[in-house]
Amino acid sequence: RSVSKLQRTGYHFQPRKNWINDPNGPMYYNGIYHLFYQYNPKGAVWGNIVWGHAVSKDLINWKELEPALYPSKPFDKYGVWSGSATVLPGKGPVILYTGVIDKQSNEVQLYAIPENKSDPFLRKWVKPKAFNPIVVADHSMNASVFRDPTTAWWSKDGHWRMLIGGRRKDRGMAYLYRSKDFVKWIQAKHPIHSAASTGMWECPDFYPVSLKGKNGLDISVVGSSSIKHVLKNSLDLTRYEYYTIGTYFKNKDKYIPDNTSEDGWGGLRYDYGNFYASKSFFDPSKNRRILWAWANESDSKEDDVKKGWAGIQSIPRTVWLDYGGKQLVQWPVEELNSLRKKEVKISHQKLKKGQHVEVKGITAAQADVEVTFSFSSLDRAEPFDSRWVNAQDLCSQKGSKVQGGVGPFGLLTLASEKLEEFTPVFFRIFKAPNKHVILMCSDARSSSLKRELYKPSFAGFVNVDLAKNKKLSLKSLIDHSVVESFGAGGRTNILSRVYPTLAIKKKAHLFVFNNGTEHITVEYLKAWSMKSARRN
């Protein structure tokens, strides 16, 4: 019991018990946010999947309802897998999801509608007999890797369009379908996009972003010169996601990534940590696009069974296009701030080489921290070796304890008093021939004295220019077994799952640290104890 309680999150979404994975069909409808999720009502391991359902008015406090979809028809007898919601103007929401028809995992696509649209929580969903399944794989496709329909968008040619993830040999595919009435769907001649050697594309997500400002766009906005499109895929082979930014040529029904964003393993990522099967939706009430993702456990199956639960959802993040249009930026939804209680501040705190200073006075196991670090010179930056292409490998070589020039500096989260355990989240700056290279790490290796855990040195590079402004900001959401961090204003983000044995509850501490020869200043730090969210 105690283990289960200690590692449960205070404000990340998780159901009362059992297994969860992908977020499904997130939407805003009639003043209510809906979150569905892959859920095993019978245990803490993957299986018996139904669509769990929770509703909220603020994306932070949730009410869990009965499952919305569960296997009930021959065409979804072996699973109701991931899918999306589309709100049809004047008609209300429709869910598109994947049904598994046999033990070989052959998949078809189905639709479901609310039994009673005037129920504010849309508790009950029905799968109409007419037209279901709405899409089946054709003879040229592999039906066991054909799933996860997206939200549909509407075009002026009178058609709805949506994507389904798939694979041809080892080529990742985003199949395109269109429909006039949302029930009879026709496959387009070509996939909207595909990429060699990327394997199955799970949970594709496709949406427009504005070239100016942080506002989100409804999925059906197309074609003008002031927007770009984003295509995200979850790569089954590595369990990583990547996205590209590009142009949707609607007359040709093709999406082409910009030459600054690469398809495949080396591509851009929403998050360089534990973050998979993500899905976004447009929130018309605040004109923003919101992104959810599943963060799996990093402990063993046996531990999950003991705990009685496994899997959480990330904090919902607002997502927009960075100025320059080359990458996305993400930030926790503003509603999260309503959980802030006691606040502490630090300013103009110098950190010499090897120094760490405690941030006292908050509940460090359940906290929100925002900090800006500055330094007066980049002269001491270590030389960058061009063979260091993989950030995670570099982080495992140059951990927080390896002294550097400019950095490592950052936070020691979930730290025990004597630092037997801590999860460092930090930056380290290198000098390459014509630029500086910034590494951001969230290193779980020292997070727990417990051995049988997956403790990766998650890391990503940060693409900002330090020449003008010698500052770097970091925000970490610390929540018992989660450290979810946002570097440089949300340009590089890393979610880690960690399981300290000493740094728990009141025995968890938070520090700022520097282990580079260049002095670092904590310009400004604010940290808050966080209240727990309501989640039942």
Ligand code: DQQ
């Ligand atoms: N999870 C679902 C699939 C999806 C995968 C099954 C991604 O629909 O492809 O639980 O995590």
